[in-house]
Amino acid sequence: MDAPDGWSFEDGGKALTRSLKFKDFSEAFGFLTRVALHAERVDHHPEFTNVWNRVDVRLTSHDAGGVTDRDIKLAKAINSLLPG
């Protein structure tokens, strides 16, 4: 399993993470809102931390105890929501 562009495996492969930096809080939170909409649609939710223009995302499948295909798909979907 390869990590999608910009993502890294962490915790011995148990999670997929990416750190993002935006122009300001508004751009960061607009992005998070789109991630939230997607997460509800596919019923798979990321862990995220926000401080002003920074967003750290962490993906794992709690029921499987590690990274699954659902996380890989979610990581790719999140990439597609990044502003130009």
Next chain:
Amino acid sequence: MDAPDGWSFEDGGKALTRSLKFKDFSEAFGFLTRVALHAERVDHHPEFTNVWNRVDVRLTSHDAGGVTDRDIKLAKAINSLLPG
């Protein structure tokens, strides 16, 4: 007073309006969230209507009974929040 790019005067100059079309609902609502954040910051709120990927925005200053400089500024700020 000139209308900012993409905006038109309506109701005999009493309101400034713009119709926008996005890729899908997610892009439309991500944009609306950023408009909402801006509106709270400047304490001047637009009227908006959303149907899936379409957003219609209408700006007026209720206390002044028409378009004021605050609406012109808000229209320009909204333009700056449009995705790429």
Next chain:
Amino acid sequence: MDAPDGWSFEDGGKALTRSLKFKDFSEAFGFLTRVALHAERVDHHPEFTNVWNRVDVRLTSHDAGGVTDRDIKLAKAINSLLPG
């Protein structure tokens, strides 16, 4: 088909509508965000208009040309998202 609590049929039964009033813009937009999350989850989207603390919602099934069971369900789900 009965209209759920607070909703009315309009346009000769072609749409289901409800007008809502909140404490302020923040409460109105927090509600709209939850409606948006639900809409993406069930892939059925309302039309809504917001002016500060007011939200007007209109439901119809475009493909069916009128109100269907999906609109009734969406109306009930929206009711359940109203703040206490």
Next chain:
Amino acid sequence: MDAPDGWSFEDGGKALTRSLKFKDFSEAFGFLTRVALHAERVDHHPEFTNVWNRVDVRLTSHDAGGVTDRDIKLAKAINSLLPG
């Protein structure tokens, strides 16, 4: 300086933190959206982490290197946004 209801001082008093649990992701993210709107209005932003129905909030004034009156006010405002 007393910590507002539900908040604790951490890092030797350098930050104010609160852990919150909601009914589901939708209720958690609706709350976060309202926190975001407030943060833009007062131009003071929290650090927050979300995993499904859990939200951890951390407040500090980076320029002052610790908790200031702005954080106390923000903590109280966040309390007022909690769902009934």
